Amino acid sequence: MMSTRNSIFQLCNVFRTLTLSRNVAVQTALPARCSSLLSTHKHTTLGLSHKVSFSSLVFRASTVQTLNVVEKERHRDFHTSLTLERFKPWKKTPEYTLRPLGKKRITSRDHTGRVVSGRRGGGAKRNYRMVDFKRVGPVEGPPMEEKVLAVRYDPNRTANIAIVAGGNKKRYIIASANMEPGDIIRTSGHIGRMTVVANEGDAYPLGALPIGSLVHCVEIYPGEGAIRVRSGGTSAQILRKVGGQVILQLPSKLQISVNERCVATVGRASGDQHNRMVIGKAGRSRWFGRRPSSGLWQRKGGWAGRKIKPLPPIKVYMDPSKKGTHITV
Amino acid sequence: MPSSMTTRLFLKSSSLAGSRLLTGPLILPGQKWILVRGYRPEKKRQIRERGKEQRKTTARKIYETLDLPSPYNIPTKEKIADFHPRYMNRVHMNEDNPHYHEEKTYIFNHRCRLEEGVNQALWLTKSKLMGEGQLPERIQELASRLEMPDMEERVLRSIRKCRQYDTQSKLIPVDRYSYAQNIDFIRLCQLMSGQYPGLLQRAQSDGYYVAGSWHRGDEQIQVRGRSGLLVSSTSPLERLASPEEVAETASHTLPDFYPLAPTIDLLTRNVYKDNHNFSGFYEGSPFPHAHTLFIHDARNWCRNTMQYLNAQGLMFAFANAMSRAKLQYGADAAIDLDEPIVTQSIVSTGVKFAFIQVQLNTLNMNSNDGIKNMVWVDEGNVMYSDHYPVVFRIFKTHGNRHTKPGYIKKMHRRDPDLGCRELDVNVFRKFLACYVNGAA
Numbered sequence: 001m002m003s004t005r006n007s008i009f010q011l012c013n014v015f016r017t018l019t020l021s022r023n024v025a026v027q028t029a030l031p032a033r034c035s036s037l038l039s040t041h042k043h044t045t046l047g048l049s050h051k052v053s054f055s056s057l058v059f060r061a062s063t064v065q066t067l068n069v070v071e072k073e074r075h076r077d078f079h080t081s082l083t084l085e086r087f088k089p090w091k092k093t094p095e096y097t098l099r100p101l102g103k104k105r106i107t108s109r110d111h112t113g114r115v116v117s118g119r120r121g122g123g124a125k126r127n128y129r130m131v132d133f134k135r136v137g138p139v140e141g142p143p144m145e146e147k148v149l150a151v152r153y154d155p156n157r158t159a160n161i162a163i164v165a166g167g168n169k170k171r172y173i174i175a176s177a178n179m180e181p182g183d184i185i186r187t188s189g190h191i192g193r194m195t196v197v198a199n200e201g202d203a204y205p206l207g208a209l210p211i212g213s214l215v216h217c218v219e220i221y222p223g224e225g226a227i228r229v230r231s232g233g234t235s236a237q238i239l240r241k242v243g244g245q246v247i248l249q250l251p252s253k254l255q256i257s258v259n260e261r262c263v264a265t266v267g268r269a270s271g272d273q274h275n276r277m278v279i280g281k282a283g284r285s286r287w288f289g290r291r292p293s294s295g296l297w298q299r300k301g302g303w304a305g306r307k308i309k310p311l312p313p314i315k316v317y318m319d320p321s322k323k324g325t326h327i328t329v
Numbered sequence: 330m331p332s333s334m335t336t337r338l339f340l341k342s343s344s345l346a347g348s349r350l351l352t353g354p355l356i357l358p359g360q361k362w363i364l365v366r367g368y369r370p371e372k373k374r375q376i377r378e379r380g381k382e383q384r385k386t387t388a389r390k391i392y393e394t395l396d397l398p399s400p401y402n403i404p405t406k407e408k409i410a411d412f413h414p415r416y417m418n419r420v421h422m423n424e425d426n427p428h429y430h431e432e433k434t435y436i437f438n439h440r441c442r443l444e445e446g447v448n449q450a451l452w453l454t455k456s457k458l459m460g461e462g463q464l465p466e467r468i469q470e471l472a473s474r475l476e477m478p479d480m481e482e483r484v485l486r487s488i489r490k491c492r493q494y495d496t497q498s499k500l501i502p503v504d505r506y507s508y509a510q511n512i513d514f515i516r517l518c519q520l521m522s523g524q525y526p527g528l529l530q531r532a533q534s535d536g537y538y539v540a541g542s543w544h545r546g547d548e549q550i551q552v553r554g555r556s557g558l559l560v561s562s563t564s565p566l567e568r569l570a571s572p573e574e575v576a577e578t579a580s581h582t583l584p585d586f587y588p589l590a591p592t593i594d595l596l597t598r599n600v601y602k603d604n605h606n607f608s609g610f611y612e613g614s615p616f617p618h619a620h621t622l623f624i625h626d627a628r629n630w631c632r633n634t635m636q637y638l639n640a641q642g643l644m645f646a647f648a649n650a651m652s653r654a655k656l657q658y659g660a661d662a663a664i665d666l667d668e669p670i671v672t673q674s675i676v677s678t679g680v681k682f683a684f685i686q687v688q689l690n691t692l693n694m695n696s697n698d699g700i701k702n703m704v705w706v707d708e709g710n711v712m713y714s715d716h717y718p719v720v721f722r723i724f725k726t727h728g729n730r731h732t733k734p735g736y737i738k739k740m741h742r743r744d745p746d747l748g749c750r751e752l753d754v755n756v757f758r759k760f761l762a763c764y765v766n767g768a769a
Contacts, residue, residue, distance in 0.1 A: 165593060168593050
């Protein structure tokens with residue numbers, strides 16, 4: 001077997017040398033299926049186009065057209081945020097909608113399908129609500145005003161969500177602690193010389209808010225959307241402002257330094273009774289998708305007991321192109 | 330030696346199954362056996378590619394390595410047709426559509442729930458709310474005057490028919506009995522045709538299509554769709570307010586909804602027909618004038634409030650009048666009408682009724698100044714007390730709740746006195762007066 005294989009390869013080498021020595025006219029007669037080793041640049045392009053046409057047969061021309069139109073229209077008339085391209089709802093839908101959408105559980109599996117952390121699975125079905133984390137207001141002029149229509153429960157998070165409307169648009173946002181239907185909330189991007197007098201639920205840049213105020217739904221980079229302090233009953237405190245950066249203390253006592261143009265919502269997030277909720281029985285814990293812990297007896301080791309650690313250093317977020325913290329003060 | 334070979338030797342002359350194993354194909358750890366969960370994706374890809382290489386024939390290996398044309402006729406892939414006769418009547422809703430406009434229009438149809446209810450509809454139709462929650466005086470007078478023999482008993486019987494004897498199912502849903510109640514009351518009203526022969530000049534049309542369009546400021550507003558059951562007549566209705574009252578409405582200011590826009594919850598579309606006005610009746614129809622529109626609670630909107638359905642009744646009644654006026658005075662006429670057009674609509678959930686009258690005074694809808702249209706809304710008319718719930722009886726079976734899921738069994742039984750408690754016949758009197766209006 002091995003001998004035959006060797007002989008074939010030898011033959012191949014012989015023929016390759018022969019074909020290389022041939023003129024270009026012979027090569028043009030070859031089909032586009034041939035590998036790009038022999039052919040010139042022209043042929044490679046031809047071959048590529050041929051392959052692409054085969055693979056693109058799956059997408060019908062008409063659907064592609066309509067999809068393009070939908071993509072153009074999508075979120076254009078609703079989202080006022082600057083970074084439109086980075087908005088990724090859980091599911092691709094043609095329009096922003098208040099209707100809860102169907103959702104599949106991932107039960108702590110990652111993209112390869114492996115279990116990342118244990119004790120998750122089952123539970124009641126949940127529907128996804130398109131919560132808008134981008135509170136982008138006008139940089140100049142009076143702030144944008146919106147009216148709270150309703151405060152509702154969301155199974156996907158510990159805080160409640162609110163339906164707010166302004167102009168012709170409605171959207172979901174994270175509700176602040178004492179938000180009620182009929183309230184009017186303001187959103188602004190203006191940083192003035194004086195600090196603003198803000199009510200609960202208003203969204204302002206961190207640079208415009210006074211030192212010591214409590215905020216939630218904090219952006220890490222300007223225009224990216226709120227990432228920190230979104231869970232129920234939490235709030236961060238503004239400690240100080242240094243040269244265009246604002247230093248905050250998170251609920252975990254970790255201090256972060258972010259740009260002063262990052263928008264945050266004033267007050268605490270709603271759902272402060274979340275950690276005092278009495279589950280009542282083991283079965284109800286399963287409804288939330290938590291599985292029981294292992295019954296195996298394990299000796300207590302170093303993980304048990306009180307530990308006293310020094311506070312972690314301040315995390316500084318300056319450049320959105322770099323990942324994580326890149327300056328440690 | 331692989332394990333399969335050992336089993337071969339072992340089972341050489343033992344049993345029938347063994348002989349079958351020997352004659353059958355040798356199970357090797359091939360592609361399908363390896364591609365199970367637990368392998369990393371890179372490893373899976375390697376195995377898959379190796380399998381592809383192994384399956385190639387020697388001839389194919391030769392011509393591929395030498396870059397020669399293949400000696401075999403490789404069948405070309407069939408192109409999938411990008412059309413199907415089932416979907417050929419679909420049209421593009423983009424720029425290719427002949428009705429595409431760059432300016433958007435606001436469309437109201439039977440699925441729109443206006444956030445601010447009747448107030449928002451008043452702004453959209455540029456109209457003033459009259460009568461302080463009462464019917465117009467002429468119809469109030471008519472309601473007090475009309476008499477029908479055994480009215481209370483007839484009404485009671487019709488309610489019982491709709492709530493209790495309509496179907497054999499345990500519970501009759503709202504969308505059924507609200508529709509049936511409308512139909513049955515119309516039948517009762519039609520019994521008055523002996524006294525008022527004008528009632529014979531009427532026609533019912535269920536699921537008719539109406540379209541009316543106008544401009545409010547820079548925005549075009551269209552009302553269109555299949556709203557409900559329309560009763561139309563040979564002659565138009567008379568005016569409800571005198572010209573002096575109409576002239577007084579010029580000083581009225583329309584409601585404000587800041588920070589909400591008055592066009593919130595309307596659909597925005599780029600594909601629409603310009604000046605789309607259609608009264609629902611073609612030329613030569615014997616009953617062209619819209620008299621009363623009956624709207625029932627088809628989607629169970631009115632569990633808490635009736636404001637969404639009332640707004641819908643107002644918008645569609647106004648669209649009936651507007652399409653009639655555009656037909657009469659031309660599509661671009663922006664004038665104050667000497668002879669106003671009057672239409673009615675009755676909104677009902679089977680229990681609660683709202684009576685709406687619309688008088689179209691002006692076609693000059695662009696500006697908020699000038700005379701306004703007039704709207705009477707009489708809402709919150711409760712026909713009978715519906716607070717008593719359906720009777721639930723607890724039914725115990727043998728066993729206990731751990732062993733038997735049917736231990737506590739809910740039993741639906743219809744309330745035998747449903748519709749008979751605190752009956753208010755005056756609501757039916759208003760219904761009758763609205764129906765007889767125009768014939769008396």
